[in-house]
Amino acid sequence: MTNDYTSRIVWTGNRGEGTAHYRAYDRTWDIAVPGKAPVHCSNDPLLGGDPAKMNPEDLLLSALSACHMLWFLHYASEAGIVVLGYEDSPLGKGEVGRGGAGRFVEATLRPVITVRRGADLALADALHHRIPEVCFIARSVAFPVHHAPRYVEVD
Incomplete structure (x- = not known):
């Protein structure tokens, strides 16, 4: 069985000159999936992007965590x-190589999970180790993903 996923990326950074030169345009865009609220994005702040907007690295790490x-x-x-x-x-830990090419080298998920008192926390820990076998995003990335959960028990 296969599933198709689609997205629409709309560049919003044309200041009127397009890409006439390197500083003539913004590195901003919207993720505009039909029927869903747009997500306003920018380049990584280290590369001159808007720190108030999501960047590709934020989105990848968030998708991995959410999955x-x-x-x-x-x-x-x-x-x-x-x-x-x-x-x-x-x-997420990244590295930048020669010429500015970057990549993630690892990620650590650090969830704080509130559970009903008396939960089997050893079993809860074991569940985390099953997830990389089925999580669409974890199975798609080319870097190790570690898990460091903490549990809070409440009545």
């Missing part, structure tokens, strides 16, 4: 682990 979260919630539900909250602050 992991959705699979964790699914597996937790099946395992009888009641998750009441989930927040992640993933950390």
Whole structure:
């Protein structure tokens, strides 16, 4: 079975001269998927982008984290682990080589997961190790993804 995914990228950085020279244009665009709210994006701030807007690196790291979260919630539900909250602050490590070409070299997902008191935390930890086998994004990236979850138990 195959699935098709589509997106629409619309460059918004033409200041009137197009790409007449390197400083003549902004590195901004919108992700404009039909039927969904647009996401306003920019280049990495290290490369002169707008730090208030999402950049490709933000989007990749966020997609990786969100995919992991959705699979964790699914597996937790099946395992009888009641998750009441989930927040992640993933950390991606990148490197820039000669000529400015960059890449991610690793990422660490660092979710803080609130569970109902009495949850089997060893089982919860084990679920994280199953996710890379099924998460669409994790299976698609070419760098290692580590997991460092923390659990908060509440009544």
